[in-house]
Each structure stands twice: as structure tokens, then as C-alpha cells.
Amino acid sequence: MQVSTAYLPHDVFVPSHRGDLPLPRVFIAPQRYIQGRGVLRDIGQHLSLMKAKRVALLMSERGGRTEGLALRDGLHAAGIESVASVFNGECSVEEIERHVEALANEGIDCVIAAGGGKCIDAGKGVAFRLGTPVVIAPTLASNDAPCSALSVIYSPQGVSTGVEFYPQSPAIVVVDTDIIAAAPERYLVAGMGDAMATWYEARVCLLNAAGMTTVGARPTIASVALGEACALTLFREGLAAAAAVAVSTVNESLEAIVEANTLLSGLGFESGGVAAAHGVAQSYTAIPKVHANYLHGEMVAMGTLAQLMMEARPDEAARVAEFFAAVGLPIHLGQLSLDVGDSSALDVVVEGTLAWPAIGNMPQPVTASLVRSAIVDAHGLGLSVAEKVGDAAYRRIHG
Numbered sequence: 001m002q003v004s005t006a007y008l009p010h011d012v013f014v015p016s017h018r019g020d021l022p023l024p025r026v027f028i029a030p031q032r033y034i035q036g037r038g039v040l041r042d043i044g045q046h047l048s049l050m051k052a053k054r055v056a057l058l059m060s061e062r063g064g065r066t067e068g069l070a071l072r073d074g075l076h077a078a079g080i081e082s083v084a085s086v087f088n089g090e091c092s093v094e095e096i097e098r099h100v101e102a103l104a105n106e107g108i109d110c111v112i113a114a115g116g117g118k119c120i121d122a123g124k125g126v127a128f129r130l131g132t133p134v135v136i137a138p139t140l141a142s143n144d145a146p147c148s149a150l151s152v153i154y155s156p157q158g159v160s161t162g163v164e165f166y167p168q169s170p171a172i173v174v175v176d177t178d179i180i181a182a183a184p185e186r187y188l189v190a191g192m193g194d195a196m197a198t199w200y201e202a203r204v205c206l207l208n209a210a211g212m213t214t215v216g217a218r219p220t221i222a223s224v225a226l227g228e229a230c231a232l233t234l235f236r237e238g239l240a241a242a243a244a245v246a247v248s249t250v251n252e253s254l255e256a257i258v259e260a261n262t263l264l265s266g267l268g269f270e271s272g273g274v275a276a277a278h279g280v281a282q283s284y285t286a287i288p289k290v291h292a293n294y295l296h297g298e299m300v301a302m303g304t305l306a307q308l309m310m311e312a313r314p315d316e317a318a319r320v321a322e323f324f325a326a327v328g329l330p331i332h333l334g335q336l337s338l339d340v341g342d343s344s345a346l347d348v349v350v351e352g353t354l355a356w357p358a359i360g361n362m363p364q365p366v367t368a369s370l371v372r373s374a375i376v377d378a379h380g381l382g383l384s385v386a387e388k389v390g391d392a393a394y395r396r397i398h399g
């Protein structure tokens with residue numbers, strides 16, 4: 001796991017001259033968050049908050065033909081010029097630098113990144129290098145990328161190589177729920193898997209006096225409360241929101257879950273801290289058949305169950321697994337195309353989890369045997385919950 005050295009938040013918030021002083025509390029957030037039906041068409045009004053005149057539009061080729069049309073119409077109506085830059089699918093340093101080179105002499109005063117998590121993360125890297133604000137328009141509610149001031153960086157071949165932090169959060173995040181509702185159900189459901197981890201990870205980070213957030217600070221009460229509100233919203237509205245997106249309909253449940261997946265989870269993870277759930281999840285990406293076939297939030301769902309087993313909270317794990325099964329998230333290894341007897345795959349996950357930078361946020365020393373037994377116990381729990389609840393939702397989502 002490499003961290004880009006262009007900007008290191010730890011050096012700003014926890015400079016070495018603080019010596020033995022306790023860590024400060026740091027809360028990080030975008031300047032504006034706007035969510036609702038049709039809000040992308042009003043992008044010109046939103047950009048008037050920052051007086052942008054000429055913007056770069058980072059989108060995939062497909063995005064340019066779909067939501068890109070509404071975006072360009074909105075910009076045109078507001079008298080804002082736009083320069084398209086086609087995102088090629090991977091958030092690599094090479095891809096980011098290609099856009100920076102193409103846009104350097106274009107007189108851009110803002111970058112708009114519209115797309116999935118990787119496009120959004122690339123847009124943040126492009127804006128940072130061009131020295132402009134970034135505006136984010138997510139087209140999926142599957143991940144935590146929209147609100148944060150960091151990007152997950154991949155090699156051009158798609159292997160996760162590290163994280164890049166930025167001194168500025170996105171200036172504006174515009175989430176058009178008509179666009180989110182038009183995407184396949186699986187993306188919203190995966191976002192729920194990612195979002196559910198937020199509360200459990202921020203909680204252990206807060207309770208552990210040595211726990212640290214993504215920027216090396218202490219969690220705020222605010223960020224942990226957002227994580228808790230996120231989990232409560234998921235339990236209450238998740239199933240109804242999945243049913244709504246399955247028929248491409250926006251209702252109050254869908255609005256609630258889009259906010260949980262994007263705003264509550266995004267702020268909660270960045271300022272609340274992550275722990276074992278994301279360590280286990282990122283380690284699954286090292287197994288090619290898992291990496292190729294499953295979404296981040298689906299791996300985080302399995303990681304969350306493993307973390308709760310590490311915390312010796314089997315009843316809470318069972319409650320979460322029942323929710324995951326009801327919305328169609330994986331709850332046992334078979335639902336990630338793995339087998340509990342495949343010890344070399346488990347070795348990879350155990351090793352990756354032990355090397356995860358935030359694993360020290362867990363309340364107890366994390367050993368190889370603890371991780372292995374947590375994964376195996378979570379798998380066993382998942383099997384028994386699947387027997388009870390069934391796997392109809394999982395099978396429907398995964399075809």
C-alpha cells in the first residue's frame with residue numbers, strides 16, 4: 001500500500017512538534033452536497049456558487065452519451081464553456097497525468113467528474129494537479145468516493161497500488177437520483193455493503209484510545225454519529241430502496257439510501273476511521289477471481305461480518321448478515337466464488353488484513369489466527385443465515 005507524498009494530511013493535522021499532545025479531532029467534508037431528482041440539469045446554478053466560467057468534463061465515453069447530455073445542456077444554459085476529457089476506465093497516475101497534460105493550457109477553472117468511483121477519484125487527482133476545485137456528479141451510489149478528499153490509485157492493469165490525499169474536499173457534490181435509479185440494482189446494494197461497515201469501523205476507532213482516522217487524527221463525535229445514522233437508515237429503508245431501484249423508481253426510501261451510501265457513509269468513513277472490515281475487503285481484491293467478479297461493497301459486506309466476529313459480537317453479526325441476505329449481498333465464501341477449504345486463498349486474505357494500515361484500530365492485537373477464525377466463523381454464520389433467510393435476492397442480483 002503506497003501513499004502518494006504530494007500531500008500528507010498527517011503532517012498538517014499532527015505535525016511532529018506536537019510531541020506527546022493527544023491527537024486533535026479533525027472533520028472533513030465537501031462544501032456543498034445536493035441530492036434529488038433532476039438536480040444535474042441545474043449544474044449551472046450550482047456552479048454559480050464558485051463563479052466557474054470554463055470547466056473540464058471528465059466522463060467515460062458512455063457517460064458522455066447519457067448523463068453527459070444533461071450536464072452539457074445545463075452548462076450551456078448557464079453560459080459556462082466545457083471541454084470534454086474522456087475517462088478511459090482506470091484511476092491510474094498515468095490516466096490522471098494524461099488528462100492534466102491535455103487540459104493544462106485550456107484555461108480551466110473547475111473539473112467536473114461524472115461517473116462511477118474510479119472516474120470520480122481520477123477527477124480529484126486531475127483537479128489537484130491543475131490547481132482547480134473539483135465538482136463530483138456520481139452516476140452510481142455504490143461507493144464512498146464522491147464526498148472524500150482522497151483517491152484510491154490503481155496500476156494501468158487495475159491492481160490497487162495505494163491512496164492519494166488532497167488538501168481540498170470536493171467543492172460541490174451533485175447526486176441526481178433519477179440517474180442513480182436507472183442503474184442496475186446491484187450497484188445500490190453494493191453501496192449498502194460499503195455503507196454498513198462505516199458505523200462498525202468508526203465505532204471501534206472511537207472506543208480505542210489509540211484509534212486513528214484516515215488522516216491520522218481522532219474521530220469526531222459527529223462522524224461516528226453519521227456512521228450510526230447510516231446503519232439505522234440501512235436497516236430501516238434498505239430493502240424498500242432495493243425494490244425501488246429494481247424497477248427504476250425514485251421514492252423516499254431510495255433517497256434515504258442514496259444519502260446513506262454517499263453522504264453519511266462518505267463523511268463517516270473519512271473522519272470516523274476504518275478498521276478490519278475494509279482490511280479484509282481490500283485483501284479479497286488480491287484473489288483474481290474475486291477482484292474480477294465482485295464489487296468493492298460486496299467484499300466490504302464480507303469484511304464487516306468478519307470484523308464483528310473478531311469483536312466477538314456474533315449476535316450483531318447475525319443481525320447484519322440477515323439484512324445483507326435480504327438485499328442480496330454476499331454472506332458466505334461461496335457467494336464470493338470461494339471455498340472455506342481453499343487455504344491458499346484464505347492465507348492471502350489473512351496476510352493482507354494483517355498488513356492493512358488501519359488494522360491497529362481494532363480493540364485487540366490482531367493475529368493471523370484471529371483473522372482466519374473470524375473469516376471461517378463469519379462464513380459459518382453466513383451459511384446458517386442463508387439457510388434461514390434464503391438466497392433469492394443474491395441470485396436475482398447476480399443473475
Ligand SMILES: [Zn+2]
Nearest residue numbers: 144194296300
Ligand atoms: Zn469502502
